[in-house]
Amino acid sequence: MKRIYRTTLLAFLPALTSVGIMSQIQPAGAAELTVMATGGEWQSALRKAWFEPFAKKAGIQFNEQEYTGELGKIKAMVETGDVPIDLVTVETSTVLQGCDAGVLIRLDYSKIADRKRFLPGTALDCGVGIDVYGDVLAYDTTVLKEAPTSVLDIFDTKKFPGKRAMRKAPAQNLEWALMADGVPIADVYKVLDTPAGVDRAFKKLDSIKKDIVWWDAGAQPPQLLASKEVVMTTAWNGRIQNAIDKDKRPFAIVWNDQIVEYDMIAIPKGAKNLDLAYKYLAYAAEPEVSAQLGRHIPYGPVMADATPFVPKDVLSKLPTAPDHMKAYLIGDVEFWGDHGEDLVKRFNAWLAQ
Amino acid sequence: MSSIAISGIKTRTGAMDRSDSLRPLALAAPLLLLLAFSFGAPIVLLLSRAVYEPTIANTLPHTIAALGTDSAAGVPAEPVFHAFAEDMKAAQAAGAIYEFAKTLNTRLPGARSQVLRVARLAGQDAAVTKEAMIKAAPLLGEDQGWAAIRSGTNRLTSFFLLSAFDLRWTDQGTIGAVPAGQAVFTRVFGRTFLIATLVTLATLALAFPLAYVMTNVRPLIAGIVLVLVLLPFWTSILVRTAAWTVILQKYGLLNDLLLWLGVTSDRLELMYSRTGLIIAMTHIQLPFTLLPIYSVMRAVNTSQLRAAQSLGARPLTVFRRVYLPQVMPGVLAGCLLTFILCLGYYITPVLIGGASDQLISNFIANYVNVELNWEMAAALSFVLLASTLGLYVTMTRYLGLDLFKMG
Numbered sequence: 001m002k003r004i005y006r007t008t009l010l011a012f013l014p015a016l017t018s019v020g021i022m023s024q025i026q027p028a029g030a031a032e033l034t035v036m037a038t039g040g041e042w043q044s045a046l047r048k049a050w051f052e053p054f055a056k057k058a059g060i061q062f063n064e065q066e067y068t069g070e071l072g073k074i075k076a077m078v079e080t081g082d083v084p085i086d087l088v089t090v091e092t093s094t095v096l097q098g099c100d101a102g103v104l105i106r107l108d109y110s111k112i113a114d115r116k117r118f119l120p121g122t123a124l125d126c127g128v129g130i131d132v133y134g135d136v137l138a139y140d141t142t143v144l145k146e147a148p149t150s151v152l153d154i155f156d157t158k159k160f161p162g163k164r165a166m167r168k169a170p171a172q173n174l175e176w177a178l179m180a181d182g183v184p185i186a187d188v189y190k191v192l193d194t195p196a197g198v199d200r201a202f203k204k205l206d207s208i209k210k211d212i213v214w215w216d217a218g219a220q221p222p223q224l225l226a227s228k229e230v231v232m233t234t235a236w237n238g239r240i241q242n243a244i245d246k247d248k249r250p251f252a253i254v255w256n257d258q259i260v261e262y263d264m265i266a267i268p269k270g271a272k273n274l275d276l277a278y279k280y281l282a283y284a285a286e287p288e289v290s291a292q293l294g295r296h297i298p299y300g301p302v303m304a305d306a307t308p309f310v311p312k313d314v315l316s317k318l319p320t321a322p323d324h325m326k327a328y329l330i331g332d333v334e335f336w337g338d339h340g341e342d343l344v345k346r347f348n349a350w351l352a353q
Numbered sequence: 354m355s356s357i358a359i360s361g362i363k364t365r366t367g368a369m370d371r372s373d374s375l376r377p378l379a380l381a382a383p384l385l386l387l388l389a390f391s392f393g394a395p396i397v398l399l400l401s402r403a404v405y406e407p408t409i410a411n412t413l414p415h416t417i418a419a420l421g422t423d424s425a426a427g428v429p430a431e432p433v434f435h436a437f438a439e440d441m442k443a444a445q446a447a448g449a450i451y452e453f454a455k456t457l458n459t460r461l462p463g464a465r466s467q468v469l470r471v472a473r474l475a476g477q478d479a480a481v482t483k484e485a486m487i488k489a490a491p492l493l494g495e496d497q498g499w500a501a502i503r504s505g506t507n508r509l510t511s512f513f514l515l516s517a518f519d520l521r522w523t524d525q526g527t528i529g530a531v532p533a534g535q536a537v538f539t540r541v542f543g544r545t546f547l548i549a550t551l552v553t554l555a556t557l558a559l560a561f562p563l564a565y566v567m568t569n570v571r572p573l574i575a576g577i578v579l580v581l582v583l584l585p586f587w588t589s590i591l592v593r594t595a596a597w598t599v600i601l602q603k604y605g606l607l608n609d610l611l612l613w614l615g616v617t618s619d620r621l622e623l624m625y626s627r628t629g630l631i632i633a634m635t636h637i638q639l640p641f642t643l644l645p646i647y648s649v650m651r652a653v654n655t656s657q658l659r660a661a662q663s664l665g666a667r668p669l670t671v672f673r674r675v676y677l678p679q680v681m682p683g684v685l686a687g688c689l690l691t692f693i694l695c696l697g698y699y700i701t702p703v704l705i706g707g708a709s710d711q712l713i714s715n716f717i718a719n720y721v722n723v724e725l726n727w728e729m730a731a732a733l734s735f736v737l738l739a740s741t742l743g744l745y746v747t748m749t750r751y752l753g754l755d756l757f758k759m760g
Contacts, residue, residue, distance in 0.1 A: 072722035100451035100465070101725050168708060193463075202534075213625055214708045229603050229624070334466055341724055342462030342535070348716070349537035351708040352544070 031060040033276045035087040035265075036074075039066040040219055041242055042263075045296035046089075046130075053292075054283050060276065068217075069094065074268050075103050083270035086277040093171065095127035095264045096337040104266040111278040113285035113303075119262075121330065122302040127264035128281055129302035131293055134319030134328075135172045135261060137254040138240040139232040140225050150256040150327070152180040154232060155208055165224045165233035168214035170347040171336055172234065172259050175329055177204035179257060189332045198343070202350055214351075225251055238297040241317050255324035261331045262302060294318065400738070403513050403731035409505030412453040413440045417506050427496040434483040434493070438475040445472045459726055460512060461501040467492050500524050513732035538716070538733065542740075545712045548631065549695035553688050555635040556642035560687065564647040579647075586640040594701045597633040598624060601705065625707040633705050634698060641694060642687035649683025689748050693741055713737055 035051065037043040043066065055062035065085060067073050071094055077083045090098065098104035104126040109115050115123040122129025137151040144160065154164050154176070166173050175188050181204045183191050191197035213230050215221055221235035222243040237258075243249040265284075267277050283289060290301040291309035298317035301310065315321055319328075336343075410417065419436035423429040444450040450472045458465035467490035474481050474489050492498035504512065504522060515521055515528065519536040523529040530536065563582075567575045585593055600606045601623040611617045623629040653676065661671045699714040706712075713733060720730035 068722075070722035071725050075725055097455070097725055100455040102448070102452055103725075212708075216703070227602060227604055338458065338463050338465045341459060341726065344719075344724065345537060346534050348711075348719075349534060349540075351711075352537060352540050353709075 031058070031273070031276060032063060033060055033087070033273055033280060034063040034065065034085045035089070036065040036067050036085045037089040038069045038218075040217075042218070042238065042297060042299075045238075045293060045299075048296050049292040050284055050289065053289075054280055057283070058276070058279065071098050071101070071103060074098065075101060078103050078269050081270060083268050083272065085268060086271040086273045087265055087280065088268055089130065089263060089265050090127060092121075092124070092127070092262050092264055092331065092333045093336040093340055095124050095266055096333055097340070098266065099124075099126035100337075103269060105269050105271070107267065107281075108278070112281045117285070117303055117305060119302050119304055121333065122262050122264075124264065124333070127266040128285070129262040130265050130284065131263050131299035132302060132318070132320055133261055133263065133299045134237040134255065134258040134324065135167075135234060135331075136237045136240070136258045136319075137232055138221060138225060138235045138251050139254070140228070141250045141252050143228065143231055147252065148232060148254050151176060151234065151254055152257050153254070154234065155180040155204065157208055157211055160231060162231035163211055163213050163229065164208070165213040165215050165221060165230040167234055168216055168351075170343040171331070171340075173205060174198070174201040174343065175259060175331075176234075176257070177201040179329070180204055185257075185327065185329050188329060189335050193335065193339075198346070202346070205350070222247075222249065222251070225249070237317075237319055238299050241298045255319070255326075255328075257327050257329070258319060258324065259329045259331050260319055263299070399727070400731050400735050402728045403735050404509055404511070406456065406505075406510050406513070406728050407508045408452055408456040409502070410508045412444050412449055413437070413502070413506060415439045416502070420503065420506070428494060428499055431483045434486055437493075438471070438479070438481050438486065441468075441472040441475040442479065445476045455725075457501065457505065459729070460505060461492060461498060464490075464492055464498070464501070496524050513728045514735070516729060517732040517736045538713075541711070541713050541716055542736070544710070545696055545737075548627070548634070548698075548710070548712065549692050551631055552634045552638055552695050553642070553692045555631060556638050556691050557684070557688055559635070559639060560643040560646055561684070564643055564650050567647055568650045568653075582640050582643055585636070590637060591700055593637055594633060594704050597629070597636070598704055601629045601632070624705065625710075627707065627710050630702060630706040630710050633701050634695060637701065638691045638694060642691045645687040645690065646680065646683040649680050649686075653679045685748065685752055689745070693745070696737065696741055 033055075037046060043064070047064065051062045051064065054060075067088075069089075069091060071090070074085075074088060075098075077085070088104075090104075095104065099106070106125050107128065109123065112128060118129060119132070122132075135151075137148060137154055139148060141147070146159070148154075148160060153160060154166070174192060178188050178191055178197065178201050179185060181200060183197075192201060213224065213233075215224065215233070218236050218239050221233040222239055224230045224233055226243070226249060237253055237255075240251055240253050244251050244253075265281070267274065271277055285303060287301075287303050287306040288309045290303040290306040293299055294301065294310050294314040298314060300318040300320045301307065307315075310318070316323070318324070415436035416433060419433040420429060423433050441450065444453055450469065454465045454468040454472075457468055470489040471486055471493070474485065487494035490498075500522070504510065512521070516531070517538050519531050519539045520528050521531050563578070567578050570578075598605075602608075603620050603622065603624065605624075607623065608617075608620045611621065621628075623632070657679075658671055658675055661675045662668075666674070696712075697714055698712055699718060702710055702712050702715055714737075717730045717733050717737075720726045720733065
């Protein structure tokens, strides 16, 4: 018995000493900032464009975590009072939910930047915009002989037969369904705010339901196209652009009737390095800095005064390029804050039918 | 003298009996305590959210008092609106308004922005009128709006449990079905039980003959087969599921093979389909069904089978009357294990199942992670847990099966 005890202790000794050494390596009081983002190519673009330069400039250590974008994880942190992160990237609709649930703090814009410098709708109470992206249609040019001319062509199964992929969520799909059913872009949310409008949108989706493959993660659409599982898919423009530029895929993007959206960054309640988190937000809001992300993934800056700093070849790939803004809808955060929960439930019920 | 001695011995043995039965309990006490603290208590706390939702009651103390004196059904009179405005103003100042709006929105879709508007109004003008409030928030002028508020003022609520069965309190105060477009959970529960049943039957069809073969071959071969069955069992469930997506996808291995063999002329849609889901789940669950059956089959005394045969029983009769009754406990234990595990499947339906193959766990996860509606998640979990326990009790009570005495 005693021998066993001694051997166990011996086995643990190296571990114990290494813990001791580790704690000595860490300089006492070194400033750290921890950010949690949704991973993938997007997070590595954020790292190159902003995280690493800021860490160098401020002389701090920048830690990164990944998550799937679900608020539940942050809520659990806040409720248990143990919040190991200082910044978190979230979708616009999630900002609103997190704000209501008291999971994200209300930001003090005097420490970040003048709210007027942001594009409309990107400086929210609990979240700051970081980039502009487009919900677009993508297809494989070697598969489709005739090019679709609008995102709404996804509803045209006669002209474009075969499986098509859409995001497994009511947001965007209901808007597109109404637009395809003839509702003018300006009236989409007004119509969708009525029970008859919701019925109308679901009825339109019904017409292509059996041909839809649903995707959850942003990395799926390029895969679905590459494996020829579908002939066309809705997607976030950056994922498709990177598949074209980096993986040399024969894909193309249809911009007409895109839905323009913003990614956001927020501070969870109880974040330990609040001052540093604000310093980072102020840094990322500088016009020249704000324009950097586009070099790594074609998402546009949210600072109105950042456009001159975006490289020309990048500019033409952004959702906000003049050529891409002929017909577009801006996602309505307030609408989804009101109706997100019941429309998700209705959407799930509809999927199950 | 002797009788006293005997009774003395009796008491001593009695005491020993008691200490004998107490000792194992004392030994297990630390474990039981740990279980109660780290397992039982959190579960009970989380599940209690299904029936306890105090946000609305906490936000509306004045409104509750005013409603108590208001006799009107449906939309109440002016004083209640004044009390409501007062509560909104206080909630706005305390920063509690958003959580209130979100909570009410769950019961009353669309209420969120209307509540925020009224709160802003009440913050600016303390003497805001009923008319102005209804203009800002039309739901406050409707019976169903106040029905939701009235039911919300009760901290103990049946709303979430009823929702789990696609039921609700109607405006008339009776329990009725939710609108067809919102009815989703009964169907999902039904689907969960259906898929669990199909997977259980599929594993049984594979496991029973395999276990029988394993008991009747040389130990070395049986050992090799056992390792082959167990090998995937030691791999993470996520890895196995991902492997199945490689095999099942449209341009994947299985479709290539079927086409090459000429079995099919067209590529099958196996990914994002129920067929694919059942194939993958059956593979993952096979060891759980197989092992209990195998352990029971090995214990069957074959001389009894020979004896039955020598007494004139036909092979089918031997199987039915002698063999099956002896292996039945293993079959039931294996099936029950697989069935119960299938009820909780999460990642495999996400990755392989189609949109209409999502199980109840996927909905629970959605309410926990995305909607932040932990009350609804707790209610669904409660129904799942209760039905699983109910099933377990039924199986043990009426089929004479006891998992703890197995093997």
